[in-house]
Amino acid sequence: MNHPANNQTILRLENLSVGHGQTPVLAGVNLSLESGRFLALLGPNGAGKTTLLRTLARLLPPLAGAASLAGQNLWAMPMDKLARIQAVVLTDRLTPGLLGAWEVAALGRHPFTGFFGRLNAQDRRIVDQALEMVGATHLAARRFERLSDGEKQKIVLARALAQQPRLILLDEPTVHLDLKHRLEVTTILRRLCRTMGVAVIASMHEVDMAARVADQVALIKNGAVIDHGPPERVLSGAAVSGLYDLDGPRYDSRLGVIELGAGGRRGPLFVFPGGGAAAGALKLLHKRDYALCCGVAHQGDIDGHLAQALGARVVMAPPFAAPSAAKQEACRQLIDQAWAVVDSGFAVGQINQANAALLRQAAEGGKPVFSLRPPEEARALLGQAAQGVIWCVDELDLAGKLARRAHRGAEDAEAKSDATGQRALAGGGEDEPRARAQA
């Protein structure tokens, strides 16, 4: 296969406008892409990603502007020449009749096979290689139409690779694919860029995946490319929320994940962090709709960061130093307001002695403490106060025990309110007017 040198500009778009008929969808697009780079197009449904890709594939005429491919005018390039430089994988369903998977992949050799379209030994080897690259050698003899969507996608990708292109345009290349195939196809594309120097432009819907694989992202919205550049710069939480009008869910650029917005109808719970010890509990409790608070988390502690991403109230302190009295007091207040405390089982060292003390105070003060710590370790840490601790073997056990405790609490409160109501109806007590009014 070709090994084009990296760092050469393969595609340059200047003031490009694309659309349907005379109706522009995207205007003023200025982008350039170098060989060996992966550009992800991101944007909400209907933003114009497909329209841009179809225009670059010459399936739609441009409305205005210039595009150069490998230094030549894209619009003026003969189609056979274009096919030797650029391959296109769109979402249109391919219906190749009775053709087998190998023959479909071999269609990628047509730009190279002269008038009669005969494949020589080298063409055949290139098709075999392309199938091997996408892990589809075992599918070669199968009839294309009888393959699953994921298998078809691999063959279509092999067809593009058999073209030995310098640039591949892909519209949602992982749509319909299961997790395994999604990762495989993404890995193949990434490898193409890295080892073969092929440039890739792909429209994508998974921001987290784009952040992982792309060298460049272009954010498309409201008829324009609103920002482009390395995902590490462009994909901030605010940018992603703005791009998709997210109200609630948020993208965490450091973790590269999207977290659903804070629900928080239950609780609140105070969770002690500790270098990742609390991560599982924070995620599960967030999913179970608890309002969370957390502290003292030292900057750089993944638990503190995750808690923030989940919308928790977090008391943060500088790294590698004992927290100030004010930070400890802030935690004490959050613990007072919390319905219960979760001990993540954090490793106790010099820096988080304050957290150990706060946990001990909470247990001594009668706050319900749910602990993921082995009992003997908790007894050593909490002394007498360990007696009231509710032991949990893992996060699921913790969530179950919290739910049961909350249920019991609600029943107790209901029984108490029933008793108060009975007393009121019997003609006494402070609640009498309200009880009568409710009756």
Ligand SMILES: Nc1ncnc2c1ncn2[C@@H]1O[C@H](COP(=O)(O)OP(=O)(O)OP(=O)(O)O)[C@@H](O)[C@H]1O
């Ligand atoms: N053939 C067409 N004729 C007229 N308008 C079209 C045509 N195809 C798409 N459009 C319109 O062009 C706009 C951009 O559509 P496009 O398919 O490019 O968006 P997209 O970003 O790829 O969306 P999605 O993420 O949903 O695939 C939309 O408003 C769409 O309705």
